[in-house]
Amino acid sequence: MSGAxxxxxxxxxxxxxxxxxxxxxxxxxxxxxxxxxxxxxIVAVTGLLGERRLGQTVASALGFLGLCVLPxxxxxxxxxxxxxxxxxxxxxxSCHAAMNPYVTDMKDPKSTTLAAVxxxxxxxxxxxxxxxxxxxxxxxxADAKLRGFAHLYHxxxxxxxxxxxxxxxxxxxxxxxxxxxxxxxxxxxxxxGRGVHMTIASNLVDRDxxxxxxxxxxxxxxxxxxxxxxxxxxxxxQRSAPAPS
Amino acid sequence: xxxxxxxxxxxxxxxxxxxxxxxxGPRLRRRVLLVAxxxxxxxxxxTLIAVNWLSALTxxxxxxxGQAFIVVGALLALGIAITDVLRxxxxxxxxxxxxxxxxxxxxxxxxxxxxxxxxxEVIREDEDGAERLLARMGPGEYFGEMALxxxxxxxxxxxxxxxxxxxSMGGADFTTLYAYLxxxxxxxxxxxxxxxxxxxxxx
Numbered sequence: 001m002s003g004a005x006x007x008x009x010x011x012x013x014x015x016x017x018x019x020x021x022x023x024x025x026x027x028x029x030x031x032x033x034x035x036x037x038x039x040x041x042i043v044a045v046t047g048l049l050g051e052r053r054l055g056q057t058v059a060s061a062l063g064f065l066g067l068c069v070l071p072x073x074x075x076x077x078x079x080x081x082x083x084x085x086x087x088x089x090x091x092x093x094s095c096h097a098a099m100n101p102y103v104t105d106m107k108d109p110k111s112t113t114l115a116a117v118x119x120x121x122x123x124x125x126x127x128x129x130x131x132x133x134x135x136x137x138x139x140x141x142a143d144a145k146l147r148g149f150a151h152l153y154h155x156x157x158x159x160x161x162x163x164x165x166x167x168x169x170x171x172x173x174x175x176x177x178x179x180x181x182x183x184x185x186x187x188x189x190x191x192x193g194r195g196v197h198m199t200i201a202s203n204l205v206d207r208d209x210x211x212x213x214x215x216x217x218x219x220x221x222x223x224x225x226x227x228x229x230x231x232x233x234x235x236x237x238q239r240s241a242p243a244p245s
Numbered sequence: 246x247x248x249x250x251x252x253x254x255x256x257x258x259x260x261x262x263x264x265x266x267x268x269x270g271p272r273l274r275r276r277v278l279l280v281a282x283x284x285x286x287x288x289x290x291x292t293l294i295a296v297n298w299l300s301a302l303t304x305x306x307x308x309x310x311g312q313a314f315i316v317v318g319a320l321l322a323l324g325i326a327i328t329d330v331l332r333x334x335x336x337x338x339x340x341x342x343x344x345x346x347x348x349x350x351x352x353x354x355x356x357x358x359x360x361x362x363x364x365x366e367v368i369r370e371d372e373d374g375a376e377r378l379l380a381r382m383g384p385g386e387y388f389g390e391m392a393l394x395x396x397x398x399x400x401x402x403x404x405x406x407x408x409x410x411x412x413s414m415g416g417a418d419f420t421t422l423y424a425y426l427x428x429x430x431x432x433x434x435x436x437x438x439x440x441x442x443x444x445x446x447x448x
Contacts, residue, residue: 028296029297032292032296033296036290036292036293036296037289039286039289040286043285043286043289044286051352056353056355063278063325063326064322064326066285067281067282067318068322068323068326071285071289071315071318072319074292074315075292075311075312075316078295078296078307079312081296082295082296082299082308086301086304091299091300091301149305149308149309152301152305155301
C-alpha cells in the first residue's frame with residue numbers, strides 16, 4: 001500500500017469515524033430476511049404441492065411452522081430491526097422535508113446551536129435526532145414512532161409544516177429530563193457557573209402543573225437547540241448570494 | 246328428525262348432530278387456509294422490503310399492515326390447526342354444500358362420516374380420468390371406514406349431491422371402537438362386503 005493510499009484511508013477514518021457494528025440490530029436484517037424468505041418458501045411449497053403430495057402430517061407440520069410460528073418471529077425481528085434502524089439521522093432526514101433546516105444546521109461546523117455543538121463535538125455518537133427527541137422511559141420509543149405515523153400522514157397530504165414551508169413546533173415543551181439524562185451527575189454540570197445548576201436545582205426538576213413545562217428550561221440559558229425556519233432561510237440566502245465584486 | 250338420524254352403525258348408535266362440535270367443512274377450511282397464506286405471504290414481502298429498503302413509507306406499511314396481516318393470518322392458521330386436531334379426535338358436526346368434494350380418491354384416510362341429512366355420491370375415478378358412479382347414500386348411511394380399517398388411501402371420491410349435514414368421527418376413535426365392539430365390527434364388515442359386491446357388479 002502506497003503512502004498516499006494510507007494517508008487517504010487515515011483521512012477517511014478521521015472524517016467518518018467507524019460506526020457501531022456487530023450488535024443485535026445489525027443482526028436483525030439478515031435474520032429477518034432469512035425468516036421472510038423461509039416463510040415465503042413454505043407458503044409456496046404447501047400451497048402448490050398441497051396435502052395430497054406432501055402427506056397430511058408433513059403438510060400440517062409445515063403449515064403450522066410457516067403460517068403460525070415463523071411469522072410471529074418474523075414480525076418481532078422485523079419490528080425491532082426497522083424501529084432500531086429508523087433512529088438514524090439519515091432516516092429522519094429521508095422524508096422529513098421539514099427537518100432539512102435543522103439537519104443542515106446541525107452539520108454546520110460554524111453553527112452555535114445546541115444541536116450543532118452536540119453533533120460536531122460528537123457528544124452524541126449515533127442516532128443524534130433520536131437521542132434528543134425520544135423521551136426516556138418504556139413508552140418513549142413507542143410514542144416517538146406513533147407520532148412518526150402522524151408525520152407521514154401530514155407529509156402525504158401536503159401539509160405546509162411537513163414540507164418545510166411553515167415553522168414546526170414540538171408537541172409539548174421540551175423536557176429537561178432528556179438533557180439531564182446525560183448531563184446530571186457530571187462534575188462539569190454540577191460545578192459549572194459557580195454551581196448555578198445546583199442553586200436552581202428545583203427549578204430544573206419541577207414542572208408547572210398547568211403547562212407541564214419545566215420551571216426553568218435548559219434551553220432558556222443554553223438555547224436555541226435549532227435555528228428558527230425564517231432565520232435559517234435568511235442565512236441560506238446570504239450564503240447563496242454572489243459575493244460583491 | 247332434524248339434527249338426528251338413525252345410524253347404520255346399528256341399534257342404539259343414534260347420533261345427535263346437535264351434540265357434536267361444529268367444524269368447518271373442507272371448502273371453508275381450504276378458503277380460510279388460502280386467505281391465511283395470502284396474508285402471511287404479503288406480510289413476508291412487506292417485511293423483506295421494509296428491512297432491506299427502509300424508508301418512512303415502507304416501515305409504516307410494514308408496521309401497520311404487515312403486522313396486522315401476520316396476526317390475522319397466524320390466528321386463522323392456528324384456528325385451522327386446532328380444528329384439524331379436534332376433527333381427528335372425537336365426534337364433530339360438519340356441513341357440505343352441493344357439489345363439494347368430501348374426500349378424493351387417493352387421499353389418506355382420516356375420518357369416517359355418517360350422513361345426518363342430505364345425499365352424497367360415491368365415484369370411482371379410472372386411470373383415464375373417467376368417473377364411474379358406484380353408489381348414492383342418504384341419511385343414516387356411513388362412509389369412509391374402508392381406508393381406516395385397511396390403512397390405505399381412499400378408494401373412491403365422495404361428493405355432496407345436496408346440502409349435507411354429517412357427523413364425522415376421528416380415525417383413531419373409530420378403529421378403537423371397531424376393534425373392541427364385535428357387534429360393530431360384524432356390521433361394518435357386512436356392509437363392506439355388500440359394497441365390494443356392488444362395486445364388482447358395476448364394473
